[in-house]
Amino acid sequence: MxxxxxxxxxxxxxxxxxxxxxxxxxxxxxxxxxxxxxxxxxxxxxxxxxxxxxxxxxxxxxxxxxxxxxxxxxxxxxxxxxxxxxxxxxxxxxxxxxxxxxxxxxxxxxxxxxxxxxxxxxxxxxxxxxxxxxxxxxxxxxxxxxxxxxxxxxxxxxxxxxxxxxxxxxxxxxxxxxxxxxxxxxxMELPPFITAATGMDALTHNMEAFLARMHHPLCEGIALEGMSLISESLEKAVNHPDLEARSKMLIASLMGAIAFQKGLGVVHSLAHPLSSLLDTHH
Known part of the structure; x- marks a missing residue:
């Protein structure tokens, strides 16, 4: 690509x-x-x-x-x-x-x-x-x-x-x-902290979707590729961003949201109530 x-x-x-x-x-x-x-x-x-x-x-x-x-x-x-x-x-x-x-x-x-x-x-x-x-x-x-x-x-x-x-x-x-x-x-101009935080959200979406117990081979394949793209690009997007790293993170984020049609897991089940109680980003 x-x-x-x-x-x-x-x-x-x-x-x-x-x-x-x-x-x-x-x-x-x-x-x-x-x-x-x-x-x-x-x-x-x-x-x-x-x-x-x-x-x-x-x-x-x-x-x-x-x-x-x-x-x-x-x-x-x-x-x-x-x-x-x-x-x-x-x-x-x-x-x-x-x-x-x-x-x-x-x-x-x-x-x-x-x-x-x-x-x-x-x-x-x-x-x-x-x-x-x-x-x-x-x-x-x-x-x-x-x-x-x-x-x-x-x-x-x-x-x-x-x-x-x-x-x-x-x-x-x-x-x-x-x-x-x-x-x-x-x-491209996202600060490192926001890049890291949102990147970990995308990684968690893909990971939890892959591990969710429901059988859904389409979402599992998307989630695996999403995790692969993030592993290749998140560190660079945070520390030395270029167009390739930003592009891989953006498509991986899309893929995570598609994949979690299968389901999510304990990270998000805890993050949403905690963000409600503490008024923080989940």
Whole structure:
């Protein structure tokens, strides 16, 4: 695999992967008649040069952009409600999640809420909420800026209660992004600590998926390759990042999120409640 071109994968959704892939966003929006998207990100990403360049490029194409970035590092229900209110008030017609897991989870949950106005936690997967996801969701696009959670290819969003901080899983195949623009250039300036932390999350996804007891040879093969790519690239991505290392980490992150359809394990079963109690990244 070369790292100087853009590839297209169609598994589990359409993925445009490679340096510069994010620059295809504007033409895709025009082709899809999405002239008024809501862009969901976090406060940090909203200040970065690459994000400002994305917004500038879209404005040059006469695409009306509304940015929502008022989210918590562990997203809560009120984040989703606020974002949905902005979607409604500004007459948006699509949603783009740009960032790490928190921003993309909020974007996905807003996509759910637009046409499902019961209490958000009615759709909690742990109480069978998927059956209530009956309407279509707005056109949903994801652009990852870290190589860790793999949320860009997921079908669920993890959102916490504002008061109890208990996390809920909102799940439905309808919540899968229509297209992912996975551009390793957006991860080049990640600081070493964030690179290491998100990289270990990606490694854990792949490892736990491989070890989960359910028989799923497709996910097991993906998880093995994901672990191999991370073993080749994580140290370099942290200490001496180049395009190859960043590309391998980004694709391995995607692979981990695909693989954990099989299941996860004790690390995540402990990490999620601890992050709720201590308000830390899982």
């Amino acid at each position: 070369g790292f100087d071109k853009i590839y297209q994968y169609n598994f589990p959704t359409t993925i445009r992967f490679g340096p510069g892939a994010s620059k295809e966003l504007g033409d895709y929006l025009l082709k899809s008649a999405l002239s008024r998207p809501l862009v969901v990100t976090d406060k940090t990403v909203a200040q970065l040069d690459f994000f400002k360049e994305i917004i500038t490029d879209l404005n040059k194409k006469n695409i009306s952009i509304e940015v929502f970035h008022e989210i918590h590092k562990n997203p809560v229900k009120s984040d989703v409600y606020k974002g949905t209110d902005i979607y409604d008030a500004t007459l948006r017609n699509g949603i783009i999640g740009i960032g790490g897991g928190a921003a993309i989870d909020v974007a996905r949950a807003i996509a759910l809420r637009v046409n499902h106005r019961e209490d958000l936690f009615k759709y909690d997967d742990l109480v069978g909420g998927e059956v209530y996801v009956t309407s279509d969701v707005p056109h949903f696009i994801t652009i990852p800026t870290t190589a860790g959670t793999g949320s860009e290819v997921g079908r669920s969003a993890i959102i916490a209660d504002d008061e109890t901080h208990q996390k809920k899983i909102l799940f439905s195949p309808k919540l899968l992004a229509k297209i992912v623009f996975a551009d390793p250039l957006l991860t």
